[in-house]
Amino acid sequence: MPELPEVETIARTLKPCVTGRRMLDAHFHSRLVLSGDPKATAAAIRGRTIVRLERRGKFLLFDLDGVWLVIHLGMTGKLLWNGSAGPHTRAIFELDAGRLLYDDIRQFGRIEAARKIPRRVARLGPDPLAIPASEFAARLWERRRQIKPLLLDQTFLAGLGNIYTDEALHRAGIHPRAAADHLSAKRASRLYEAIQEVLSEAISAGGSSISDYVDGNGRAGSFQLQHRVYGKAGEPCPACGAEIRRIVIAQRGTHYCPKCQRA
């Protein structure tokens, strides 16, 4: 599942391939992943030059010099530079230097072209790697929610998903149900540092490849080898040896160490 480190890795691998290239045409093989009409979407981007590619949270934004091509990969979306089409190819972008394939098994991803940045992108909270520690703490204390659902809320912080919230909370020693506005300054600071660490280490490792994720060149990441709690229910905590538990919070599987992360 692509979260911030995976989307960042995809953006980094695709930038040199697509920047400055012209979009010759686009073909859509599925309506499910498309927010608008297929023909209108293709017409909106055809002939335009990609002047920039950037990541915002888990979104990829292709700046086509007046039109935005916005892609969210959902759970199983992949963008492959010069990849070969398969049964799950949902869109093909033909550029003057090659083609960009959008593959998505489960079709939770979304593709949209618009003159203005879509509202769901405009509403995103700050990037966790760009927000200062003091502002992070201040935002935490404004909210009375449980910390895990709050970290997953893309309007609070943009880019954290289920894997990295569980990993960051474990590193910070904070229970996933802890109330955000009850965290001490010390614990808020520890959480901030844990988020910075886990995201930057994951980016260095090229992201986490659990089932589907690969970067723009089709290469898997390796950060899954460094996961401490995510998907480790029943295994010993690498910090203290206690058995890692799996519970459900806000309809999401949540992995934590009952000894390191006390309620």
Added chain:
DNA sequence: ATCTATTCCTGGCTGC
């Protein structure tokens, strides 16, 4: 404001 449940979707797994 915050919470829960529901919907979208398909491959992979379990159990019979």
Added chain:
DNA sequence: TGCAGCCAGGAATAGA
């Protein structure tokens, strides 16, 4: 071997 049933979850949405 086959198959029904369930599970994974990002984000939008509805309703409490």
